[in-house]
Structures are given as C-alpha cells and as structure tokens.
Amino acid sequence: MLIRQEDIEISHLENFKGGDKHLEARMFFDGTNRILTRARLIPGASIGMHTHSDSCEVIFILEGCGSILEDGTKKEVQAGDCLYCPKGGSHSLINDSESDLVFCAVVPMQ
Template identity: 45%
Template sequence: MTIDFNDIEEKIKPHFKGGEKEYRVRTYLDNENRIMRGVLKPGASIGYHKHELNSEVMYIISGKGHVLYDQGEEDVVAGQVTYCPKGHSHSLVNNGDEDLVFLGIVGEHHD
C-alpha cells in the first residue's frame, strides 16, 4: 500500500497540544495507526503531551528541532528518528530557521 500525502488534505492545527503557533499536518488513519506528514514553521511546536495508549515514532525529513521527553531533551536534524514509547511524554519544537518537516507514526497498543 502506498500513501501519497499530496492526495490528503492539509489540516492546520493552532497551538496543537498546547504548542506555539500552528502545526500543519496531512494524516492517514486506520484502526491501528495514524501516519502523518507534519510541518512546523520556525518557532512553532507541538506541546508536551503523554502517550497513554499508543507510541510515536517521528522521522525528521528536513529542518532541525528540539525534542523534550520525560526528564530529558535533545536536538534533532534531518535523517534522525525520535521515539516516544507508550506511557511516556514528549514535545517537538522547531528552533531552526526553516520548516521542520517530519513523518510521524502513532501505533495503537491493544493490551
């Protein structure tokens, strides 16, 4: 199966999860996964939130950012992957001068 994000309507989510500015996202959704192509403009962020029933993998396509997680933080650049396991918290901030583009995959857990 191929997902073409160019065929999926872009949604604009202001202050997503309490973040700064807006999050632009194209989302494919089924019963098991949410697969997203996200864009954060410079200074935009996804607010700090907990993954209670799922986990998230974010692959940085272009740009650079800063990830906050549980009690840590680190910078990320294109080609790197972040992982937030079920039961943990994270945030993504575009602290660069260009768009931060990433692929996010949220997998549901059925315990």
Template identity: 45%
Template structure:
C-alpha cells in the same frame, strides 16, 4: 497499501497539544495507526503530552527541532528518528529558521 501524502488535505491546527503556532499534518488515520507527514513552521511547537495508549515514532526529513523527552532535551536533525514509547511524554519545537518536516507513526497498543 500506498499512502500519497500530497493527495491528503493539509490541516492547520493552532496550538496543538498546548504548543505554539501552527502544526500542519497530512494524515492517514486507520483503525490502529495514524501515519502522517507534518510541518512545523519556524517558531511553532507541539505541546508536551503523554502517550498513554499508544507510542510515536518521528523521522526528521528537513529542518532542526528540539525534542523534550521526559526529563531530557534532544536535538533532532535530518535523518534522526525519535521514539516515544507508551507511558512517556514528549514535546517538539522548531526553533530554527526553516520549516521542520517529519514523518510520524502513532500506533495504538490497546
């Protein structure tokens, strides 16, 4: 199944999961997965949250982000992949000067 992100509506979600600024995903939602290409403008973040019934895989396309993962901090650069398994927490912040663009897949595990 082909997903054309450019044809999907871009959402503008303020303070997503308690974060700062705006989160701009173009998202395909299926029965068992959310698949998205998203942008975090400079200074924006996704707040700290726990994946109880799902996991998340994030692949960085452009920009630089800081990921808080459980009790650690990770710098994510283009080409890096972050995985948050069920039962773990994470938060992503764009503290750079350009947009942070990434692909993410959130599969349900129920």
C-alpha cells in the same frame, strides 16, 4: 497499503497538544492507527508536551532541525534522526531554528 501524499488533505492544527503556533500536516487515520505522512512546524512552532498513554510514536525528521523535550531532557534533533516515544512516555517537538522542521510520524494503536 499505499498512501499517497496528494490524496490526503492538508490540516492546519493551531496550538497542537498545547504547543505554539500551528502544525501543518497531512494525516492518515484508518480508525486504529494514525500516520502523519508529512508534517511541518514553522520557526517558533511546537507540539506541546503530551503523554502517549495508549500508544507509542515514531518520528522521522526529514528536513531542518529543532529540539525534542522528553522526560525533562531537551535534545537537539536534525534531518535523518529517528525519535521513539514509548507507550507511557511524554515528549514535545519544538522548532527553535530559523527554517521549517519537516517530519513524518506513526502512532500505531495495535
């Protein structure tokens, strides 16, 4: 299935998962799987700590840098990194840099 960026409306999600500021994202959902085809955290924004009890999540950092907090450990992330949160894992994505953090994410429910 081809999913085109221009076919998906941009959503602005305030305090996403309890995070700071807002997440700007183009989200595709087919009723089972969720794909953030392109998402952006402005400087100082974050996705709050949350647990993937029913699914895993894969995040690809496309531009910028920031931090991920997973299972109590904070690690720096940058463009080119791939992040994997297994089913049952917890994580938070933080833009603690001076430029936008752009990424795509896949949350498969199958």
